Each structure stands twice: as C-alpha cells, then as structure tokens.
Amino acid sequence: MFNKSLVVAKTNYRNMKLACILTAIVLGVTLIQDIIMLMLGSANGSSYRGIEGNMNVSFGNYFILLIILSAAFIPGNFRKMMNLGGKRADFFNGCALAYAIMTAAVSLVCVVLYLTYDKFMVSVLYNGGTLDVLYWFGWIDNGAVIAFFQMFAFLFLFAAFVHTLISAQDKWYGWVADILIIAVISVFTPIAPLRASLVWFFNLIIFNSNAFVQIAACLILAVVIYSLNKLILARKAI
Amino acid sequence: MIEFTDVIKKYGSTTAIDRISLKIPEQGIYCLLGRNGAGKTTLMKLIAGHIAVTKGKIIVDGKTVSTSRMPECVNFIDSGSVQFNMRVSDLIDTAAALQDDFDRDFAREMTERFELNPRKKFKQLSFGMKTMLTTIISLSNNSKVILLDEPTLGFDAIMRDQFNTLLLESYQAHPRVIIVSTHLIDDIAKITERLIIINNGKMLIETGIDDLDEKAYTLSGSLSAITPLLDGLNCIGKTTMGSVMAAHIYGERITPPDGVTIDRMSLQDFFINMVGGKGNV
Numbered sequence: 001m002f003n004k005s006l007v008v009a010k011t012n013y014r015n016m017k018l019a020c021i022l023t024a025i026v027l028g029v030t031l032i033q034d035i036i037m038l039m040l041g042s043a044n045g046s047s048y049r050g051i052e053g054n055m056n057v058s059f060g061n062y063f064i065l066l067i068i069l070s071a072a073f074i075p076g077n078f079r080k081m082m083n084l085g086g087k088r089a090d091f092f093n094g095c096a097l098a099y100a101i102m103t104a105a106v107s108l109v110c111v112v113l114y115l116t117y118d119k120f121m122v123s124v125l126y127n128g129g130t131l132d133v134l135y136w137f138g139w140i141d142n143g144a145v146i147a148f149f150q151m152f153a154f155l156f157l158f159a160a161f162v163h164t165l166i167s168a169q170d171k172w173y174g175w176v177a178d179i180l181i182i183a184v185i186s187v188f189t190p191i192a193p194l195r196a197s198l199v200w201f202f203n204l205i206i207f208n209s210n211a212f213v214q215i216a217a218c219l220i221l222a223v224v225i226y227s228l229n230k231l232i233l234a235r236k237a238i
Numbered sequence: 239m240i241e242f243t244d245v246i247k248k249y250g251s252t253t254a255i256d257r258i259s260l261k262i263p264e265q266g267i268y269c270l271l272g273r274n275g276a277g278k279t280t281l282m283k284l285i286a287g288h289i290a291v292t293k294g295k296i297i298v299d300g301k302t303v304s305t306s307r308m309p310e311c312v313n314f315i316d317s318g319s320v321q322f323n324m325r326v327s328d329l330i331d332t333a334a335a336l337q338d339d340f341d342r343d344f345a346r347e348m349t350e351r352f353e354l355n356p357r358k359k360f361k362q363l364s365f366g367m368k369t370m371l372t373t374i375i376s377l378s379n380n381s382k383v384i385l386l387d388e389p390t391l392g393f394d395a396i397m398r399d400q401f402n403t404l405l406l407e408s409y410q411a412h413p414r415v416i417i418v419s420t421h422l423i424d425d426i427a428k429i430t431e432r433l434i435i436i437n438n439g440k441m442l443i444e445t446g447i448d449d450l451d452e453k454a455y456t457l458s459g460s461l462s463a464i465t466p467l468l469d470g471l472n473c474i475g476k477t478t479m480g481s482v483m484a485a486h487i488y489g490e491r492i493t494p495p496d497g498v499t500i501d502r503m504s505l506q507d508f509f510i511n512m513v514g515g516k517g518n519v
Contacts, residue, residue, distance in 0.1 A: 007335040015322050082288070083319040083372070084329065085337040085379060087308060234306035238288035238316075 008081060008094020009101065012074050019069035026062050034059070037125055058132035059121070060113030063106045067155055070102060071162035078167075079238055088233045095163065096226060103155035110134060111148045142211045150211055153218035157205065160226040167232045239263060239415050240285060240383065245294035247280055247439075254280040256439040257294070262417075267409055269430035270419040271509050277439040278419040279316065282385040285417075286314035299382060313337070314385035315376045317369045326363070326371060327356035330378075339380035344411070348374045348404060352397065366392035373401070377408050383415045390422060398422065402429050427505040437513045447505075454508045457485045459498035467498065475511030486511045 034056075074095055081091050111134065118130045134140040137154075139147040165181075168174030188194040205221065208214035240262040247255035254277045262268060272278045283289045284296055287308035295302060298309040321329055326349065334340040349356060352370050354363075363371065373389040389405075390398045406429050409416060417434075420426050433450060435442040445453075457464055464483045468476075472489040486503055494500045503511075 004336055007332060011322065011332055014324065014328075077322075080320060080322050081336070083315050083321055084333040084375065085313060085315065085340070087310075087336075088306075090336065235290070236305070237290075238283070238286075 002093075004086070004090040005093035005097045008086060008090050009098035011081065011084075012070075012077055012095065012098045013102075015077060015080075016070055016073065019066055019073055022069055023063065023066040026065055027059070030057075030059060030062055034121060034125070056121070056126050056130055058110070058114060058118050058130040058134075060110035060118065061132055063109050064133075064155065067099075067103060067106055067159050068162060071099065071159040072166055074098065075163055075167040078233070078236065082238045088236075092229055092233055095229075096160075099156060099159040099163065103159055104152050107148050107151040107155060110151060111140075111144050114140065115144060137206050138209075139211070146211045149215050150218075153215040153222070154206065157218040157222040157225070160222040164225050164228050164232070167229055167236075171232070171235070239265075239299060241297045242284075243295045243297075245284065245296060246292045247277075247284060247289070248292045254439050255284065255291075258436070258439070258441045260434070260441060260444060262415055265413045265415055266431040267405065267429055268415065268417045268432045268434060269423075269426045270417055270434045270436070271423060272419070272436040273513055276436050276513075278436065279387050280439075281436065282314055282387050282417065282419065283316075285309075285383065286312045286385060288314065309383070310338075311382040312385065313376055313379040313381040313383070314387070315372055317372050317386070317388045317391050319372055321360045321368075321372065323359050323361045325357055325359055326354050329360060329371065330356075330375065333375045333378070337379050337381075341378045341380055341412075344408065345374055345378035348377070351400060351404070364392070366394070366397065369393070370397070370401075377405065380412045381414070384417070386416065386418045388420060389418060390420060390425065398425050402426075405429060423506045423509050424504060433505070435509060435512055442512055450505070450508065451502065452491065454486070454488050454503040455491060456501045456503045456507070457487060457494060457498055458501065459483065459494075463495065463497045467492070467495075474508075488512075 078091055081094075082088075086094075110132075114130075114132055114134050118132060122129055129135070132140075134147050134151060137150075139150040141147075142150065165174065165177060168177060184198075188198045204217045205214065208217070240260070242258050242260040245255055245258045246253065256277075258281070270278050270281065280289070284291060285298060285303065287303045287305055290305045297303070299311045301307065301309060303309055322332075324332070330342070330345050330349065334342050334345070348354075352367075352374070354367060354371060354374075360368065360371070369389065369391045370393070373386060376384060376386055376389070390401050393401060402425060405416070405418070418426055418430065427447065430447055432444070432446050434444045457467060459482070461478060461481050461483045464476075464485050468485060471485075471487050471492070473485050474488045475486040477484045486507060488508070491500070
C-alpha cells in the first residue's frame, strides 16, 4: 500500500513541470532583482540610503507558490494515474503523501532561508525587513523548530483545501462549495458578530498563541477536508 | 466470473446500456462487437467500476461492482486514453509499480517486438504506437479479467497480425477472461472463442464462434427457389439482385435443395446483418 502511494507521489512530482517552471521563473526574477539591487548598492557606495525602509517578500515564501500550483494541478492527474492501472485508494494516499513531503520541504526551505538569506538581505539591503509568513504570523517567535511544524501544518491544510476544491469542480457540489466560500467571506466580513467568528477561525489556524493548538487544529482540519476526497474520488468517472 | 443482472446505464436522458443481463462464467477470449455508440466502452467501464450503474447489479468474481469498490481482479485501460508525457520505459515501470500482477518481461518483449522506442516520450509516439503502448500496459497485467477497448486502433495489417499472435500467447501463458472490443471483426474472429454483440445498448447475442460457424450461413440461388425455404428459418438478412437472392440465416442448418447453395457466413456479414445492414429484413 505504502509503496504504491510512494509511486503515485513520485509520478505526481515528475509531472509537475509547469508548477516548477512557474515557481522557478518567480524565484529567478526575485534572485536577479536581489543581485541587481546588491550591485547597485555596492557600486555607488551610498550605504543603501536610497533604499532606506525598503522591504521585500521573503525569498523563501515564493516557494509557497509551488504548493498552490501543485495542489491546483495534481487533481488533474487522477485519470492518467488510473490509465496506468492505479487504484483510487492509491491516488488518494499518494497525493496526501506528495503534499506532506512537499509542504515539509517548503517549510524547511522557508525556515532555513529566513534564518540565512533573509537575515543577510535585511542586513545589507532590505533594512525595512522582509515580508515573511514566519514573522508576520508570529510562528518564528516560538523558535525555528516549532515554526517549521506550524508552517508545515498550515501549508498542508492549505494544500488539502485547494486539492479538494479543485477535485470537486466537475461536480455540482464543487460549485456549491465555491459559492459558499465566497458567500461566507463576503457576508461574514462586514457583519461584526459574524466577522468575529471568522477572526476566531483564523486565530485558530494561523495566529494562535499556542503553537500546539494551531498545529493540531490545522492537521485535524486538513485530515477532515482531505477525507472528503474519498467521497469525491468514489464518484469520479474515469 | 462476470454477471450482469438487468443493468441499465443512463447518461442524462440517453440510455447507453438497456437492461443487459449477461453471464461470462469461464476463462476465454471474448469479442465484444457493436456499432459506434452501441455501448461497448460503457459496458467495459461498468465491469471495471469506472462508472456507476443507473440500475441493476454487476458481480465480478463474487463481489458487487461500484465506483467505490472497483474490482481488484479487473484491468481496463481505454485505448484512446491519455497518459503522462513520460518515456515509454518510465510509463511501463510506473504501471508495473502500480499494478499487483504486472508481467514486466512480457511488457518488455512486446515493446521490442512492436519496435516501440523506450526512450521516446508519450507525445512523440504516433497514434498507433500510443494505442500499442496502452494495449501493452493492459495486456501485461495478469488480472483475472482484462478488458481491451479497441486495442488495435491505428494499427497497420502487420501490427494487427502480431497483436493477435501476442494476445494468444498472453492468454496461453495466463488463461483468464479477456474481453476485446473491436471493429475489425474478421481479424478478431481468428482468435476469439466467444462473441457478444450489442446494439443500441441492448444485448443481441452471446454465443461461441464454433456455434456461429454451424448456425450462421448464407443460402444463394434463384428467388423462386429461396423464398419458400425462408418460412420457418431465422432469416437475419437478404440481398436480392434481379432473380437471384442471397439469404442470411441464423439457426439450424438445412439440407439445401437442388439449385440452392449453402455457404459459411463470415463474422463480418453476420454482424452487419444482426445489427442492421442495408439488406436487413
């Protein structure tokens, strides 16, 4: 069972070229921009006065794009996987494994880059700091290891959510889910009591002061949401 | 092994399968015939649990089939199906890793015989080669039931002949239920043991090829000699040219009177007459 899940995960990775290319383009452009900024700063010897207060999105955070794109593309592999003789259960488990590995890798990269590349860039260029989810969501305050798990749990929930939503798009309940999500955001936001429940929800999965509650909430929610795929896959025609 | 009980499959208001009851009790190579849109692919998808029945029940290997309970012992891959744009060798390796009873040696042998370049990517293959690859992946599986939907689509005559040989070799090595749907009727007639014909989603006939050889025949002669013979015979089609008539019969053989010849009916003629050719009555 695990071997087949691993095969599904590997096959998904091998067929993520578009997601990888798009992410690589964004990363490449960001890197080139950083290098040019560094060269300009060094060349004029202005001690970066011209770019005082400058901020940029953390380099590592661009890797999150890979998660978003993968979760959008991987559901489309279902039929091809079945055409190779795969089973629905293998696809279900294999995709979960693919997201688990990918989100863990991206979280690790984000934490490492935050502590190395971003620190360096802040010291020499972005003296206004970097826009980093680890910082802005307060995860890094709990230390690098806990922050890694917090980010992993959140990204896994995010991947599970996008994957499930995309998987359901060819059925009526997918469209109902889209409408519900839009309705909840647009109706709950302007009405104060309802807004409070939205705030409570986001506090639970993102801004929770207790890292363990946040990690547990994200993982439980991810499992619940991803489990819906069992029902979706069971009804999916090949 | 496979049992259909009053199975109906509807796509919206269109009935693709209409109250089919069918039993495939034993191993063999079965040929599934039908015109375009007759319901052949739907029938196969139902057996494999790729789509759900609207009504009725399908039992495969003692278990009821549904989309949530795809039978493990059935292997069905649509010949025209899209594959990952990976190398031929990688696709075969992936299929081998995903399937429990995959015969890697057989897949390799077939790849060599059909001169499929293992380094070529799927999108670089010709239409016929794409079909061949999918057919190889299907046939290399040693499941109890193999469903091949138009496995020779886009093949030239030599490839079709080689395919038939390999299908027989595969069956002899691993006897099982192999159901082949095709339009190339006379090709498959050389290797198939039983025949299933469906038309407009309805079952027309399920019979053995030997039985067909015996019961399907053509009476030729003058109109005046043939016409009186048709009373009491199951005439499935007839062609008249002037005063000469050819009548296609499916039933017990008769001893023809003088002036009337009796010939074996080809499977293609039998099929055309059964599903409604120009000369059909």
